[in-house]
Amino acid sequence: MKRYIAAVLIPCLLLQFTGCVSTNYLTKDEFIHGKYNDAKILTRDSTVYYTKNKIYTINDDTLFIYNKSPYTEINTNATVPLDDVMYYEVNEVNQGATIALVLVSAAIIGLMIFLLVLENDLSNALGE
Numbered sequence: 001m002k003r004y005i006a007a008v009l010i011p012c013l014l015l016q017f018t019g020c021v022s023t024n025y026l027t028k029d030e031f032i033h034g035k036y037n038d039a040k041i042l043t044r045d046s047t048v049y050y051t052k053n054k055i056y057t058i059n060d061d062t063l064f065i066y067n068k069s070p071y072t073e074i075n076t077n078a079t080v081p082l083d084d085v086m087y088y089e090v091n092e093v094n095q096g097a098t099i100a101l102v103l104v105s106a107a108i109i110g111l112m113i114f115l116l117v118l119e120n121d122l123s124n125a126l127g128e
Contacts, residue, residue, distance in 0.1 A: 007112045012105065020098040026088040032058055040089040041080065049078055058082070 031039070041049040041063070049065055056065045063080040 008109050020093050020095070021091045022094040022097070024090050024092050026090055028082055028085070028088075031088040032082075036088075036090050038091055042086045042089070043080060043084045044086055045084070049080060 026034070026036075026039075036051060039051040041051070043049070049063075051065060055067075056063060058064070061082045063078075063082055063085070065078040065080070067077065
């Protein structure tokens with residue numbers, strides 16, 4: 001019985017490790033023309049900026065990040081020239097891989113349950 005429980009837990013663990021999100025790197029044009037709520041921006045001087053829950057605008061090849069913390073009166077604003085940015089990183093949902101992983105996991109779990117029922121039926125039929 002322990003191996004059946006392990007067979008159910010392994011696909012669940014794989015689903016947890018792979019998840020539904022994948023990291024994508026954007027070009028400058030993709031970042032300018034899109035609106036990304038959760039982006040990570042790395043500049044040439046190794047400074048990392050996040051746009052999570054922040055408002056940002058782009059004017060004249062300059063990124064303006066406005067941050068107003070909900071619990072303090074401190075505003076932290078940043079100005080980043082787009083020429084200084086090394087990369088733009090965005091986490092996006094990968095629906096195809098997630099659906100495939102869920103279906104494969106469900107098939108493996110279903111097969112294990114079927115084998116468990118078949119084994120019990122055979123042992124009952126043979127009188128063991």
